[in-house]
Amino acid sequence: MESTITKHERNLATIVHASSFSKFFIPFGNFIIPLVLWTANKKDYAFVDYNGKQVLNFQISLLLYSIVLGAISIPMFLGFFPELLNSSFLGLDHLNDYNNLNLDLSQGLNFGSWLFPLGIAGLAHGALFVVNIVYTILAVIRTNEGQEFSYPLTIKFLK
Template structure:
């Protein structure tokens, strides 16, 4: 890295990191905008080249972690599918009991619990990934704008 980093390089690098938030407005914007900014400026500025690689590697890693988390939950959902066709699952066998107004809630009647544990755990992991993504992207934007190099944690180096 060069010892003197111009204001233009710092701003451009910060914009590359901040442009990953465009995924909330544009599908795959967290890949498209940083990629465009990085490829247009990577040959001119080493600092921009480094930060563009960091931002793209982190976004690809977060996508990969999200896909793996989703794939891990698939066996639990498949194990739940046979219960969908059991008419006793949703209590349809007791429709005639509604006239008696005998309402009680018991944990034994809640047969979907097998479904909600894996969904809840994978949901928490997905929320944690979003929080990690937002926090570290903000940190990278701030540190890069100050002229410091920033390395994202949990990143697989796809682009070297």
């Protein structure tokens, strides 16, 4: 496929990959801008069509992973949070009595604070951030060279 790809097609596919960095400037820009570029050029260029699907699948997968990670970390945080309030912090001594989760992890884990679940969730979100940056840069480089690139950890929403 490399021999039939024009420079213009490679540049368009590279811009589609690089446009996922727009999330740092525009909310949901990592979905909107690649989607607009992909839909505008997918019928004319097969290489842009393939790469547009790859970008969107990867960004949707990362969003899904972040939502699942957040949903998992909220109960952990709520289980540790009453322990913080039970230590007379802000004068809320008996707020732990209203904890219906009954998560008593303080015996096995003697960290004694709410930093443990936030630390785990923070590390996992940081890992997703690094994976996003590193693999998007790799995709931009490989696509500019005319090679097909497939992101890892991607669920194929668009086929």
